[in-house]
Amino acid sequence: MPETVEVMAWPEQEQERPVLRARSVSRRYRLGRRRDGVLDAVKDVSIDLYRGKVLAVVGESGSGKSTLAKLLAGRESPTSGLIELEGSAIKVRNQRDFRQYKRVVQMIFQDPFASLNPVHTIGYHLERPVKIHQGLSGEELKDQLAFLMDQVRLTPGSRYLSKYPHELSGGQRQRVSIARALAARPSVLLADEPVSMLDVSIRLEILALLDDLRTRLGLAVLYITHDIASARYLGDDIVVMYAGQVVERGAAEEVTQRPSHPYTQLLISSSPDPDSMITTALARPESSMHQGTMNPSTTGCPFVVRCPFADDQCRSEYPPSTAVGLGHWVSCWHIEEARHD
Ligand SMILES: Nc1ncnc2c1ncn2[C@@H]1O[C@H](COP(=O)(O)OP(=O)(O)O)[C@@H](O)[C@H]1O
Ligand SMILES: [Mg+2]
Known part of the structure; x- marks a missing residue:
């Protein structure tokens, strides 16, 4: 008789569990004094x-990216829906909750200069979070600072720690912001347009650093x-947002090779060459992209105002999310036409 082997169930779900997730999250803002004046900056968004x-x-x-990041960062509360960290719904009620949450979920911003205090050295900026989050002092603190500078490739660290923000280049300052985020030893890094204010020549370096950090530190990264x-360059998956809603999502390769929503197609067509788009398109300022009015108040698809396929159904009913490939989802009533256009 063959020996029976008790096979333990592989904890697949445990492995696959998202670190941070948004489940049907919406954030509504009131506009002005009119009772009915509301804007859904983020509407029914789910991401893992x-x-x-x-x-x-x-x-x-204006598509709601920063609002989504703020919701995930605990800086804003959803009007509806849930944010879950490691499987538990989060509630940030006070500064103490927020501090605890920030230990795990860190954010970096567009303008590294604005987030650094000009009267303090780089060392000061990094010491604080290391003391607060890791409780280190003396030699251990010093070692940790050197380690952080190393992580973001500002070496030798000692040369930078005594400098002031204005003595560094934009790229170096963004590296400092990243190091400061890492000082908390987070599991999640939310990066809100981290390269869009930097010189074109150094954008790729910073993206490569983020790419490297997620591999080395196993960080879960949201890249806005x-x-x-650049989404294709850095992202494993891409979510395309329009007027607060997700219109397309899927593997980065899939979404960029076979864009199926007219809006995604517009984004790609305003990016020059799809294969070498990283170097060329990274140089393009946002203003060169076709800007139109978003119409978030419609009950139908908000893209109707710009869509070549818009019809009555589009105007009255939001299109359901439809699978067009493995893990590739699109919200559009005219996927077929859009794809063959
Ligand atoms: N605190 C707020 N109060 C009112 N409206 C807001 C607020 N924050 C953002 N919005 C609006 O929500 C929409 C989405 O904004 P945002 O999330 O900053 O978009 P993005 O980051 O994609 O540019 C915009 O129309 C913006 O004006
Ligand atoms: Mg923004």
Whole structure:
């Protein structure tokens, strides 16, 4: 009789569990004094962030990207829906909750200069979070600072720690912001357009650094951008947002090779060459992209105002999310026409 082997169930779900997830999250803002004046900056958005993976969120200015990041960062509360960290719904009620949450979920911003205090040295900026989050002092603190500088490739660290923000280049300052985020030893890094204010020549370096960090540290990264070329470069998956809603999502390769929503196609067509788009498109400012009015108040598809396929159904009913490939989802009533256009 063959020996029976008790096979333990592989904890697949445990492995696959997202670190951070948004489940049907919406954020509504009141506009002015009119009772009915509301704007859904983010509407019914669900996303999952996994260890060691980058999810890129792409969309024009005003599409709700930063609001989504703030919701995930605990800086804003959803009007409806849930944010879950390691499987538990989060509730940030006060500063103490927020501090604890920030230990795990860190954010970096577009303008590294604005987030650094000009009167303090780089060392000061990094010491604080290391003391607060890791409770280190003396030699251990020093070692940790050197380690952080090393992680972001500012070496030798000692040369930079005594400098002031204005003595560094934009790229170096963004590296400092990243180091400061890492000082908390987070599991999640939310990067809101981290390269869009930097010189073109150094954008790729910073993206390469983020790519490297997620691999080395197993960080789950949300990369926000208005530039689909850089989303393709850094993202494993891409989520395309328009007027607060997700219009297309899927593997980065799939979404950029076979864009199926007219809006994604527009983003790609305004990126020059799909294969070498990273170098060329990284140079393009957002303003060179076709900007139109978003119409978030419609009950139908918000893209109707710009869509070549818009009809009555589009105007009255939001299109359901439809699979067009493995893990590739699109919200459009005219997927077929859009694809063959
Ligand atoms: N605190 C707020 N109060 C009112 N409206 C807001 C607020 N924050 C953002 N919005 C609006 O929500 C929409 C999405 O903004 P945002 O998330 O910043 O988009 P993105 O980052 O994609 O440019 C915009 O129309 C913006 O004006
Ligand atoms: Mg923004």
